Amino acid sequence: MLEAGMSEPRLLENDEPPPVRVLRAEGPSDLFFTADHAGRKIPRRLGRLGVPEPELTRHIAWDIGIRGVTERLSAAFDATAVVQTYSRLVIDCNRSPGVPGSIPPISEHTPIPGNVGLTEADRAARVAEIFKPYHDRIAALLDARGAAGRRTIYIAMHSFTPVFKGESRAMEVGVLYNRDTRLALILLDLLRAEGDLTVGDNAPYAVSDVSDYGVPVHAERRGLAHVEIEIRQDLIADAQGEAAWAERMARLLAAADARLKAAG
Numbered sequence: 043m044l045e046a047g048m049s050e051p052r053l054l055e056n057d058e059p060p061p062v063r064v065l066r067a068e069g070p071s072d073l074f075f076t077a078d079h080a081g082r083k084i085p086r087r088l089g090r091l092g093v094p095e096p097e098l099t100r101h102i103a104w105d106i107g108i109r110g111v112t113e114r115l116s117a118a119f120d121a122t123a124v125v126q127t128y129s130r131l132v133i134d135c136n137r138s139p140g141v142p143g144s145i146p147p148i149s150e151h152t153p154i155p156g157n158v159g160l161t162e163a164d165r166a167a168r169v170a171e172i173f174k175p176y177h178d179r180i181a182a183l184l185d186a187r188g189a190a191g192r193r194t195i196y197i198a199m200h201s202f203t204p205v206f207k208g209e210s211r212a213m214e215v216g217v218l219y220n221r222d223t224r225l226a227l228i229l230l231d232l233l234r235a236e237g238d239l240t241v242g243d244n245a246p247y248a249v250s251d252v253s254d255y256g257v258p259v260h261a262e263r264r265g266l267a268h269v270e271i272e273i274r275q276d277l278i279a280d281a282q283g284e285a286a287w288a289e290r291m292a293r294l295l296a297a298a299d300a301r302l303k304a305a306g
């Protein structure tokens with residue numbers, strides 16, 4: 043039965059997976075992981091958004107490899123991880139609803155016909171059934187941790203394509219941040235000290251209030267130390283790569299957190 047004032051769901055059917063998956067909700071770790079672009083599912087009612095299936099396995103639909111890395115980090119730390127199920131082509135969970143790119147009519151060079159000519163109700167359904175439950179869950183978990191006096195380090199996990207609009211990217215990993223550089227600068231230092239990596243400093247993207255949602259809304263507003271991590275997708279395209287990167291990041295995040303704590 044629906045609550046008063048709530049309209050009938052118009053996007054997800056009962057047998058489709060929920061938009062948010064929480065791993066280790068009670069995990070004792072200070073680290074708290076999110077993966078906004080982990081999934082590539084498209085609600086059945088949207089009929090693949092009119093996009094050919096092979097396009098939906100490309101980076102435009104999701105952050106290839108990041109679900110596996112995030113699951114492994116959650117396991118390594120016994121840490122909570124909140125993971126999105128649906129494709130960012132349905133609605134981008136790392137953008138404010140309404141900004142360009144939230145429901146993209148074109149992604150890289152691929153037209154997304156199912157995102158053209160949407161009504162207000164179409165857009166509202168994607169916000170209400172995919173974006174909002176995901177972020178409400180993150181907010182509720184963070185509020186509960188805050189109420190319990192728990193320390194939380196917010197880590198947004200992403201991956202980036204090795205070739206974007208024809209241009210190759212040499213860097214393997216990027217550390218992204220906005221106003222609060224506490225954790226980012228430590229992690230940058232540790233990644234560079236690895237010696238075998240080209241590390242992006244607020245690259246290949248930078249965090250901003252317009253291009254991002256998770257870090258500004260959940261981490262910055264609560265004053266949580268945080269970082270957004272971008273790993274190049276070809277490095278985590280199979281289970282072996284996922285495991286290697288999860289292992290490396292687990293080691294470095296543990297060291298970064300220890301330094302952060304020591305810095306008070």
Ligand SMILES: [Zn+2]
Nearest residue numbers: 079105200201
């Ligand atoms: Zn992403």
